Amino acid sequence: MKKYLLLWDIDGTLVTTGKAGEIAMAQSTERAFGIKSDLSKVDFRGRTDTWIGMQLFKQLGLEPTPEHLHEFHEAYLSCLKEQLPLNHGKIFPGILEILEQAANRENCVNALLTGNLARGAELKLSHYSVWHYFEFGAFSDDSPVRNELGPVALKRALEKTGQPFSPENVYIIGDTPHDIACGKAIGAKTISVATGGYSKEELLGHEPTAYFDDFSHPEKFFELLGR
Numbered sequence: 001m002k003k004y005l006l007l008w009d010i011d012g013t014l015v016t017t018g019k020a021g022e023i024a025m026a027q028s029t030e031r032a033f034g035i036k037s038d039l040s041k042v043d044f045r046g047r048t049d050t051w052i053g054m055q056l057f058k059q060l061g062l063e064p065t066p067e068h069l070h071e072f073h074e075a076y077l078s079c080l081k082e083q084l085p086l087n088h089g090k091i092f093p094g095i096l097e098i099l100e101q102a103a104n105r106e107n108c109v110n111a112l113l114t115g116n117l118a119r120g121a122e123l124k125l126s127h128y129s130v131w132h133y134f135e136f137g138a139f140s141d142d143s144p145v146r147n148e149l150g151p152v153a154l155k156r157a158l159e160k161t162g163q164p165f166s167p168e169n170v171y172i173i174g175d176t177p178h179d180i181a182c183g184k185a186i187g188a189k190t191i192s193v194a195t196g197g198y199s200k201e202e203l204l205g206h207e208p209t210a211y212f213d214d215f216s217h218p219e220k221f222f223e224l225l226g227r
């Protein structure tokens with residue numbers, strides 16, 4: 001049986017945290033080092049948490065040493081934990097149905113390919129009660145560069161399922177051009193969705209395999225598989 005690997009982005013694709021993630025990120029240099037940074041000067045959409053941290057370090061003239069990154073990540077995670085219940089986030093339309101159906105199909109595997117730190121991904125997705133859908137993932141902990149996360153996800157898929165996935169059976173699902181680029185980097189199929197802020201025109205300009213305004217019609221998502 002042909003098996004499909006669904007590699008999901010988190011922010012703007014599965015959920016919006018109602019700015020909890022951004023607020024936590026903006027607070028974290030002050031919590032870690034006592035210095036404020038300006039997150040509004042960083043285009044963080046589709047980037048990894050570590051990459052964003054390194055841009056903030058540049059602003060502050062801080063070296064991105066492993067110790068500084070560790071402090072920054074710990075501060076971010078503690079801010080994120082506080083912010084998630086204070087902001088009005090949500091799961092996007094159709095996502096629960098798609099995750100549930102995919103989990104029940106023998107030919108689909110749900111996993112994550114996200115710029116979040118693994119612990120940040122767990123905090124966010126546990127908050128919205130969908131963390132249990134994902135068997136494994138590739139995270140910012142694996143590389144600060146999103147395009148390097150595809151090979152990590154494929155390697156982990158083989159380890160966890162005992163099965164190699166050829167790229168034509170892998171779908172990278174995300175809301176930014178960076179998600180499309182990281183899918184193309186491994187020859188995977190790419191599904192773009194406009195729930196994260198990038199417009200239809202912007203996303204189509206990067207030629208994803210498929211495009212959705214949102215996932216409010218889950219059957220259309222499943223019609224795509226295997227095409």
Ligand SMILES: [Mg+2]
Nearest residue numbers: 009011012175
């Ligand atoms: Mg995203």
